Amino acid sequence: MEELWSDVDDYFDHELAQPDAVLDHALAASADAGLPPISVTPTQGKFLQLLATMNRARRILELGTLGGYSTIWMGRALPADGELLSLEIDPSHAAVARHNIARAGLDDRVTVVLGPATETMAKLVADGVKPFDLIFIDADKPLIDEYFARSLELSKAGTVIVVDNVVRKGEVINDESEDASVRGVRRLIDSLSHETRVSCTAMQSVGSKGYDGFILAVVKGT
Ligand code: SAH
Numbered sequence: 590m591e592e593l594w595s596d597v598d599d600y601f602d603h604e605l606a607q608p609d610a611v612l613d614h615a616l617a618a619s620a621d622a623g624l625p626p627i628s629v630t631p632t633q634g635k636f637l638q639l640l641a642t643m644n645r646a647r648r649i650l651e652l653g654t655l656g657g658y659s660t661i662w663m664g665r666a667l668p669a670d671g672e673l674l675s676l677e678i679d680p681s682h683a684a685v686a687r688h689n690i691a692r693a694g695l696d697d698r699v700t701v702v703l704g705p706a707t708e709t710m711a712k713l714v715a716d717g718v719k720p721f722d723l724i725f726i727d728a729d730k731p732l733i734d735e736y737f738a739r740s741l742e743l744s745k746a747g748t749v750i751v752v753d754n755v756v757r758k759g760e761v762i763n764d765e766s767e768d769a770s771v772r773g774v775r776r777l778i779d780s781l782s783h784e785t786r787v788s789c790t791a792m793q794s795v796g797s798k799g800y801d802g803f804i805l806a807v808v809k810g811t
């Protein structure tokens with residue numbers, strides 16, 4: 590089945606997307622630098638871009654930059670005076686991403702901020718930055734619940750929050766899992782089960798990255 594999921598992803602990508610040398614280069618440069626092949630897929634990248642467009646995003650926050658592949662997809666939805674902050678803990682990942690983002694012509698709008706996402710987010714809250722229109726949570730999964738809580742502090746009514754990798758081949762329903770990522774996701778789902786500030790759902794997905802899924806949340810009006 591995994592091969593079929595991947596073939597269908599390739600088919601949709603081939604039929605529905607234009608050839609894109611910048612995105613291809615971003616993946617190749619990431620692979621050459623030894624980064625793990627865990628970027629979003631092309632169809633997921635386009636999905637994120639469409640969410641940004643649908644929400645007329647002017648300010649985007651990303652947790653987990655890697656080589657900047659998802660960053661470029663979302664950054665392309667920004668107007669010329671828009672801004673995307675992408676938080677990354679690994680200096681070598683950030684260096685590859687900055688190169689890829691510059692090559693995409695997005696370095697005027699996109700900033701990669703080096704450091705642990707919790708610390709950078711705390712600083713953004715303390716600095717009183719303007720709320721974001723779209724937040725993509727895709728950093729280390731054991732802290733995923735904390736990232737969501739912090740994201741709410743950087744949101745306003747209408748902010749869209751997407752959380753990647755919440756199905757984990759179905760392990761999300763294993764309440765005895767000792768995997769720190771699964772436990773992090775389960776803490777997040779538990780807190781969302783009584784979170785009144787957002788309207789949310791979770792979608793399972795299959796494709797060239799196997800079986801996983803994401804949470805989609807929209808921050809409610811007050
Ligand atoms: N969003 C990227 C993939 C991100 S992979 C894409 O789809 O193209 C996850 C990234 O999160 C890795 O680069 C990893 O170094 C980074 N990361 C891990 N722990 C982190 C932390 N505590 N703070 C910020 N980034 C972190």
Ligand code: DHB
Pocket residue numbers: 627628629727728753754
């Ligand atoms: C991993 C991280 C991701 O964000 C992802 O989409 C897939 C895998 C990982 O750390 O293995």
Ligand code: MG
Pocket residue numbers: 627628629727753754
């Ligand atoms: Mg991910």
